[in-house]
């Protein structure tokens with residue numbers, strides 16, 4: 001069993017000081033960072049796009065985990081890979097030809113991942129699972145930080161874990177939305193490999209201590 005990966009969501013960070021936040025995360029021992037890209041159409045909120053990520057790429061060695069909450073992501077895959085995304089996660093609900101989109105991400109040189117909204121059944125992944133580096137289970141409706149974890153997500157994670165085990169593939173399970181040290185233990189029990197945390201992480205500095213709190217919670 002691999003140790004838990006925590007991917008802090010910059011959505012809850014200080015946007016006026018992204019470079020400072022990124023170096024603070026790196027110094028605190030984090031290895032991943034989660035970028036929530038929102039287009040005001042797929043979700044009712046707008047954040048940032050490739051130029052901001054590209055600017056920050058020059059200042060950080062962290063693994064850039066990029067969550068695209070945008071319509072027709074095919075239009076921008078190349079821009080995000082060029083900007084420095086290590087992993088690109090598209091929403092199944094936003095892709096008409098999901099398999100094509102995933103192949104394109106891999107061809108561009110990033111790791112392909114798929115996010116599922118809370119209501120989207122796991123069955124949509126049946127044929128693409130072996131070619132995915134990660135599946136993101138949304139445990140809130142995307143668009144905003146600081147929402148409450150939707151309880152049925154636990155069962156969904158457990159089911160996904162057994163789908164992955166049955167196919168003997170290495171796909172990671174990421175959980176995003178309402179993650180806290182309080183539900184971390186159960187999430188890891190259910191099969192989560194990567195946890196995203198926005199508000200429950202950034203509101204509690206110092207980051208090194210907060211990371212430790214999550215890691216310890218994962219072991220309980």
Ligand code: DX5
Pocket residue numbers: 009011012034036067140141142143144145146147176177178179196197198199200
């Ligand atoms: C929601 C985003 C999440 C969110 C997590 O649309 O995808 O990454 O920022 O924030 P918290 O941890 O506050 O729920």
Ligand code: ZN
Pocket residue numbers: 009034035036067176196
């Ligand atoms: Zn996210």
